[in-house]
Amino acid sequence: MVTIYDIAKHSGYSIATVSKALNNKGVSEKAKKKILASVKELGYTPNSSARTLATNKSWMIGVVFGETLGIGIAHPFFSEVIEAFKRHAELYGYDLLFVSRHMGLQQETYKHLLHRGVDGIIVIQAFGEDELSGVSQPIPTVYIDRPTNKPGSVHSDNKAGSLLAVKHFVENGHTKIAHIMGDPENFAGRERLNGFKEAMELHDLPIQENYIVNGGFYGYAGGREAMIRLLSLKERPTAVYVAGDEMAIAAMKVTKEWGLRVPEDISFIGFDDVKLAQHVDPPLTTIKQDKELIGQQSAILLLDKINNKDKTTAVDRKVIPVSLVKRESVYSLK
Structure with a gap:
């Protein structure tokens, strides 16, 4: 050889x-x-x-999932992001080492990756505080979908997405707008909620506390339970902005099970633009996260940190623009 x-x-x-x-x-x-x-x-x-x-490199990048649903890469948003990250990292000769999701974001996880000699770490959807701190041999790390106190994060402009969603509802004559939020422990959930409140105030619309329901960690079950709470209200909303597409799809399904029409009786806007969103009935209007760009920019930022360990990285936090994808789940009341 x-x-x-x-x-x-x-x-x-x-x-x-x-x-x-x-x-x-x-x-x-x-x-x-x-x-x-x-x-x-x-x-x-x-x-x-x-x-x-x-x-003097392992040419290996450790991939850590810190998400609460426990499904890791099976989640459609994460799978598309990590595939984009993988494609870009492979261009520079790197392989990925996936850490068991049961390890989570713990000190032991860091020690395991240190033992394996990875050149860098990508952390996806971390909840709570950064527990990969206080170690004597720091490994270049980038976080996806949340900013940290340490340099290195890539996430979507969540607040801007909420502003786009509410604006689209208002343009279609809706004033009774509810929000199924992501758990406030999650950065994206908090940002989308704050954006929703800001957008409602911007359009001089009242924020009804019973119209804001916690859907948990972006899963189908959480979206279903949250929508049942909204449907049980004496005065139902005519529009619901949902912090994740899987929750939105569940919310639409349970609405139809209650004998209501979507979007004629209740309109919906999701967040993510997962592939399934365009195939449900009706096709879901949603806020598109550019998953390809998130993955690509995460790889660029991490490789820059790996190759410039002793230097300050020029850009430590990248905010990726979002866009509104109009489909058929919003009904015009005008």
């Missing part, structure tokens, strides 16, 4: 120079051209162990 040492001997350059050329770092075009020619001529395929020795 051809090794990096063979490439060095064939090209006439040192192992260190060959390693830099293979990783696109700091070598002249002349050296790079000659080394790549040797790679092609000898049919070299990078060996992970040799590459680790040559670069």
Whole structure:
């Protein structure tokens, strides 16, 4: 099997120079051209162990889920984000190491990843306080879907999404607007709730406390239970803004089970734009999170932190724009 040492001997350059050329770092075009020619001529395929020795990297990124539903990557939002992250990381030769979801966001998780020698960590949907702190050997870390006190986070503009949702309802003549929120322990849930309240005030609409219901951690069951509470009110809302598509789909289903029409009797707007949203009846109007961009920007930020450990990263927090996707779940009262 051809090794990096063979490439060095064939090209006439040192192992260190060959390693830099293979990783696109700091070598002249002349050296790079000659080394790549040797790679092609000898049919070299990078060996992970040799590459680790040559670069002092494991070329491994740890993936940690800190979500409460316990379904991890099976959640449609997370699965699309991590797939986008994976595609971008693979372009730079990185593999992913998924930590058991049962480990959660604990000190033991960090120690496990430290033992495995990962170059960086991506934490997805962390709840509560950051427990990966107070360690003597920090690993470059980026959080998806929540900001932290430490540098490195990527999340959607949740508040802007709420403003778009309420505005769309108002443009269609709705004033009795309810909100099924995500659990306030979650950053996105809090931000979407704050955005909802801000939007209602912006349009001079009253905020009825019984119109704000906690749907929990973005699951189907939570959306169903929250909607039953709204349907049980003496004066029902004509429109419901739901903090997650899975909850919104459940809310629409239970509304129809109660003999009401969607959207004629009650309109709905979700948040996420998961693939299923366009296939339900009626197709769900929703706030689209750019999952591809979230994954890509998370990878770029983490790789920048990995490659510049001793430097301050230029951008430590990235807020990804959202957009309104109009479908058929909002009825015009005008």
